[in-house]
Amino acid sequence: MRPRVADMTILRPLLALSVVCLTGFAQMMPAPVRAQSAVAIAELPPYTVQSPRGDWHGPAVDLFRAAADRSGEDFTFVRTDSDDLRGALDGGALAALPLMPEAGRSPAPARSLPFHTDAVGLIGRQQHGGFLSSMSQLFNLGFLRVVLVLSAILLIVGTVIWAVERRNNEDFKQDGSKVKGIGNGFWWAGVTATTIGYGDLVPRTIMGRTVAMVWMLFSMALTAILTAYLVSLTGGGASTSLADNIEGKRIGIVAGSPVGRAQTDAADTTLEFSALSAALTALEQEEVDLVAYPYEAAKAAAGGHGVARTDATMILPAIGLAEDGALRAELDRIILSPAWQRRMSRVTQSN
CATH class of the missing domain: 3.40.190.10 (Periplasmic binding protein-like II)
Known part of the structure; x- marks a missing residue:
């Protein structure tokens, strides 16, 4: 028996209304929440630093966030002691950072490339420290030896300039007194070597000016050597x-x-x-x-x-991973990029 046309006319609106209601209910249902993976993290400045508010920042944090975003990983940081990072991976964590190479321990299931080359610190x-500490290091046997050698050089140069100037230069004659004349020469050699140049004693003969020119050139090198040696005595070098x-x-x-x-x-x-x-x-x-x-x-x-x-x-260090995959590939790609190398170079230079 065929359905009547009037019955079909009534059923069609009812079917359309049912479809609309079911669609609306489906849209009102909450979307399934994707579980966040735990990422074990330990504080190790300057790589990972936690602010008083609990936020994490630092080069290693930025590195992981960028790689996780590109590989589609949803995660949350879980603070962990540095000694427990390796164990966190065994316990189901997605990743652990920063992971240091440890002698005598099995490696993580997967690791990123090392993202920084560090130095051995002592x-x-x-x-x-301070001024008094530096001065106490300065006044020692080495410093006394420098003073004696420098005094001997100044005395030799002072004697030479007195010998060539004493006959024609009143500044070095000193009434015929050799001691006063050589003393003036010693003073002149010291003033000239330090480039102070008071001008109270001036060579006037050609030979005296020749000696002065040679001494000025020599004393420039002598001053540089002396400065470097004094710095080394105080530990600066x-x-x-x-x-x-x-x-x-x-x-x-x-x-x-x-x-x-x-x-x-x-x-x-x-x-x-x-x-x-x-x-x-x-x-x-x-x-x-x-x-x-x-x-x-x-x-x-x-x-x-x-x-x-x-x-x-x-x-060292690197980022440990529970398994090899897209996340590791993204981490390695960023670590090998010139931009990342420049950033870690700035970290090294600032420290």
């Missing part, structure tokens, strides 16, 4: 060589740190500590002379201790 005892700075000294290292016994083989003794805090305690108690540690991390943790950068370098 942590010393608390510095009570200290060597940055790791081997030179640790030779014959007791050096502390931290277990698991990238700085190990291979880097400190020039030391007289190398002592290993379980943590950096233990090494710093030993430093304060004079059990070790210096603590060797990555420079950037040493500056962040040294407190009032002095930290010196050496010429020895190491490749």
Whole structure:
């Protein structure tokens, strides 16, 4: 039996109304929320820094955010102790940063390329520097030796200028007194060498002016040498060589740190500590002379201790990942870019 035309006319509006209602209900339903992946992060200036409000910033933070955005990863940072970063990856974290290479531990399932080359730093005892400290270093046997040598040179030059000027220059005659004449020559040599040039004593003969010209040229080089030597006496020209700075000294290292016994083989003794805090305690108690540690991390943790950068370098840190994939590819692509290299170069220069 065929349906009547009137019945079909009634059903069509009802079907259209049902479709509209179902569509509206579907649009009103909340969209499924995508779970955010946890990213373990430890504070290690200048790479990762947490503000008082809890926000994270720093080169490593910006690097990860840019790579996660390009690879479509949704994440949230979870503050973690630096010693627990590797364990966080085993516990299901998407990534961990910054991850340092640690001796004796299995590597992360996947790692980005190292995003910075750091130097070996040497942590010393608390510095009570300043003017008095520098002066105390200046007045030593080396400084006395410089004064004696310089005085001898001035006396020789003063005697020469007196000998060639004493017959025709009243300034050097001094009534025939050799002592006063040579004393004036000594004074003239010193004033000329320092480029002060009071003008109270002036060579007047051709021979005297020739001696003066030679002495002025020589004293320019002498002044430069003397200045460099005095700077070295006060520590301003200290060597940055790791081997030179640790030779014959007791050096502390931290277990698991990238700085190990291979880097400190020039030391007289190398002592290993379980943590950096233990090494710093030993430093304060004079059990070790210096603590060797990555420079950037040493500056962040040294407190009032002095930290010196050496010429020895190491490749670190990186970002650990739970698995290889698009995120790692994006991280490596950014790290290899010239823009990133310029940024990390500025970080190194500013420190």
